[in-house]
Amino acid sequence: MDAQGIAPFELYAIRYARHGGRKAQDNYIGAVDFHDADSDLEYYVWVARRGAEVYVIDTGFEEQSARERGRELLMPVKDGLALVGVAAENVDHVILTHLHYDHAGTLGEFPKATFHIQDAEPAYATGRCMCHPALRHPFNVEDIVGFVRKLYGGQVEFHRGTAELAPGLTLHLVGGHTPGLQVVRVWTRRGWVVIASDATHLYGNIERQIPFPAVYNVGDMLEGHKLVRSLADTPRHIIPGHDPQVMRRYPALSPETEGKVVRLDVPPNNPAE
Template structure:
């Protein structure tokens, strides 16, 4: 018997909506930096599992969806200041990463923001005038007094939130609720827990539907073993979202689920010639 999934999402309906899209997309994973850390720094209450601590590597990436006529970024990566101030290895800016693919910021037709942490909206300032879509719940939460608690604010930069506010003031911010089609063949799905408005993204490709988990699941092991990440605003919602991703992964329409920070994503998929940091998750 298939376990229940969060009441806000019907997996079959979301997949059908994505699969009915009139377009297929290239999906590229672009690594922007890395972190060498420990398992106890990553998994919530790691000591509870009775397992030895060990080294662990995390990748920091954003994703590019491309057709002949459109370029959508899923997240905008991190700023150099946001990365270096937290001890993250920083390899390239969003602008440089785009230029390596013969793209300019003005070629980006839309940015989907999975959530508002520093490593997902830090590059928005490099993309002036670009329309942005994010969950209404996410945008609202980071404007509340509750969001200013220190344990939540460590992964937020006020400058990034200020830039998000300027995007809204310019009329370029679209706030969505529930399962939403952003473009034909691109559907966002609520996957809260890590943050109140975390989104996963379903993308129609020639190989099937690619599920970009973003930070609903940072690492493959988190998804496979039901090991919640240390940063979360709702633990039970995080468990529900991990379960939702596993339901999606089992559907025959789904080609792959891409976790948000696992370096094995780059190992599993071929890279573009001369660009080892750009992995081809799927072709249109």
């Protein structure tokens, strides 16, 4: 207990897919030449748990999307959740950081959940910007239809800006990557950790202040970097959305989950990271 007596959450990153063979220009705007600039991407969902309270952060994608987009699906998201003792069909709260295909697929696996999202995100995903192929490419139309069905089923809760879902867990609108991108600030036993999602795909984006190429508003993305840094206790408390280093920097939940699940509520393996 700390932070005015708030009980800490357990916090996990679950690796469910990957995309290899990427070059620096795929990850950074402009000419860059530094170590790890040619980083692959890995795909995560996250779980914040405190006793009976469970918040799933993002829902990943399924096999069809993996095939269509040339991604390697390592395991279904629901199987990854089971590794931390979470049954998708029993989850009450899902936070959607945004509606891109790799963050908002598999919604049907969560029949009981309330889905938390920023006002601006569905407006963007169903508005005039989707007339432009470059902007609609990261979305999967069937995922958006599935989200609308959840909305009409009374399972969506909208937020505008900062919102507290529970003591020690807050949502923050950052935009940039999409207009409605939100990050999640979580109180853990090591302090305030920020699940940055695609506010920074890789550690290098936020550390070097170089935007990722998939962007709606570059200025908002860079301002989002500042906001994320202000929300996290230290740079080591920022968790990027797609960096393979996350799996190396943090300890596995168990020997059986090596390479699949790491704990984010404990310090990194290397204190310098």
